[in-house]
Amino acid sequence: METFEMIQSRKAVRKYSGQITDEQLNNILLAANAGSVGLGKFDEYRLTAIQKPEILSQMTGIYDAPTVIVVSGKNNGLMDGNSAGTIVHNMELEAENQGLGANYNMASLGFIPDGVIPDGFKPLFALTLGQTDETFTPREISLKRIQTNIVK
Ligand SMILES: Cc1cc2nc3c(=O)[nH]c(=O)nc-3n(C[C@H](O)[C@H](O)[C@H](O)COP(=O)(O)O)c2cc1C
Numbered sequence: 084m085e086t087f088e089m090i091q092s093r094k095a096v097r098k099y100s101g102q103i104t105d106e107q108l109n110n111i112l113l114a115a116n117a118g119s120v121g122l123g124k125f126d127e128y129r130l131t132a133i134q135k136p137e138i139l140s141q142m143t144g145i146y147d148a149p150t151v152i153v154v155s156g157k158n159n160g161l162m163d164g165n166s167a168g169t170i171v172h173n174m175e176l177e178a179e180n181q182g183l184g185a186n187y188n189m190a191s192l193g194f195i196p197d198g199v200i201p202d203g204f205k206p207l208f209a210l211t212l213g214q215t216d217e218t219f220t221p222r223e224i225s226l227k228r229i230q231t232n233i234v235k
Contacts, residue, residue: 089179091221096184099213102149107181108132111152111212114177120166127157128166129204138199144190148211151188153195155204167207174210184215 103111115130131153133139145151154170156163171187178185188209200206 092219095186097146101214114173118170118173121162142191142194150212153209155200155206159205
């Protein structure tokens with residue numbers, strides 16, 4: 084899909100119809116690694132792809148997603164949250180590129196069982212993922228959705 088069309092088609096998908104393939108997961112993880120982090124300190128972040136039903140069942144607010152990818156960081160300041168945002172957004176767009184349903188997620192961060200996220204890292208942001216029956220076509224998006232001042 085052409086990039087701008089894809090951006091306009093992006094939407095939060097909260098209904099999933101099945102598990103993603105390992106190849107789809109790899110592409111999404113590659114997109115995550117193509118993201119940016121502040122000061123280029125990639126070692127201060129970790130990705131945890133959770134597909135184990137026993138763990139997912141303990142996480143609320145994930146809409147029964149069969150895959151949740153959590154971005155965690157050594158710190159949880161503004162820089163870290165923003166970096167996690169770029170990583171998750173890259174994954175979200177690649178998910179859409181593959182026709183998968185995905186959504187940004189913070190609601191589950193407090194419900195990740197102990198031992199899932201690497202020691203010394205704090206969950207910052209997550210993506211819920213799965214197959215979907217939804218289709219992606221450009222949405223009518225108002226230029227006023229976010230109030231803007233142009234200063235010139
Ligand atoms: C930082 C952030 C956190 C979010 N957390 C959640 C969440 O926990 N659960 C959820 O269902 N959606 C979550 N969302 C998705 C937004 O609610 C959704 O993108 C927004 O309502 C706009 O809808 P759209 O993505 O379809 O344009 C989050 C989005 C962002 C950017």
